[in-house]
Amino acid sequence: MTMSKRDTYTPDSLLAVAVEVFNERGYDGTSMEHLSRAAGISKSSIYHHVKGKEELLHRAVGRALDGLFGILGEPGAVDGRAIRRLEYVTRRTADVLMDELPYVTLLLRVRGNTTTERWAMERRREFDQRVSALLRAAVAEGDLRADVEPRLATRLLFGMINSLVEWYRPEGRGGVAGDQVADAVVRLAFDGLRT
Amino acid sequence: MTMSKRDTYTPDSLLAVAVEVFNERGYDGTSMEHLSRAAGISKSSIYHHVKGKEELLHRAVGRALDGLFGILGEPGAVDGRAIRRLEYVTRRTADVLMDELPYVTLLLRVRGNTTTERWAMERRREFDQRVSALLRAAVAEGDLRADVEPRLATRLLFGMINSLVEWYRPEGRGGVAGDQVADAVVRLAFDGLRT
Structure with a gap:
């Protein structure tokens, strides 16, 4: 009952x-x-x-996708050298993941056979490809290392960013401040752990 | 039937x-x-x-855990400066993930309430803590950046490595050679994308 x-x-x-x-x-x-x-x-x-x-799934993953694709239209993602734009997109992707945590978590876990699931996976791939193109452009401009294949580099970059959904908890609930996490992501992704 | x-x-x-x-x-x-x-x-x-x-779950995640903990006893993980040991463990963790892909995939997905699931999560946490200790030692020796909190750095490092289970396919099945992937992981983790 x-x-x-x-x-x-x-x-x-x-x-x-x-x-x-x-x-x-x-x-x-x-x-x-x-x-x-x-x-x-x-x-x-x-x-x-x-x-x-x-319909609920469609609206939920749509919210995550709107957040992610919205980044690509922001001035920081549009103007300037490719490496700066990629840094901007990396930071903002981390922001959106943390701000829209349950929605992006759902988006990243979707694997399936309904029209909506296929659509979500397709849109997610499209986002990854847009970021991958930016990474290639930054390699071509000589600002990013050329000794890691760009598709592989994109996957490892997203691997790092997307792992947030596995462990990030908002500051108020015993977690770390979102800004500190986004800083760490950008530092490690672009400059690595080494001093 | x-x-x-x-x-x-x-x-x-x-x-x-x-x-x-x-x-x-x-x-x-x-x-x-x-x-x-x-x-x-x-x-x-x-x-x-x-x-x-x-029992099947126990044997499967046990196989993944044996592979991972085995690394920590290898000479490359035991001798030398902490940064070299951490590089070694990073590369070998990537190797083990690729060699034992289905077993590690299962280990990373386990969340649950049976004794075996709790044991697997506990052992996995223990492995992460061992690597985190190595990272702290390398920071203390001045070889790794001190401006990213070590626990956060460890999480992002594992985020990058563990993402392999989401997308890595063996070379024979349209994937990239494992060595190339492990090289890329070490390069990006330690030196980042920037030239």
């Missing part, structure tokens, strides 16, 4: 609950029943907000 | 099948029925080899 509370959800607050459940159980492993229980409202109340769980 | 073939499995070959299923469905989502279907032998044949799925 589900204890239903009054449905006072906004689109955003319902999405926040759904994303938590998706990250906890996996998208495939989440049913409307799980969402209903987590939100404390009936399934029909949820259907009043959205057509189904795929 | 399960089409059973003759049970010609060795402990290692049965483990390889189980690990593939665990990585595909998640450990929690895997039943003995799934293992039986994937192996093409009956459940009672599997019980002839192991007590249950937790």
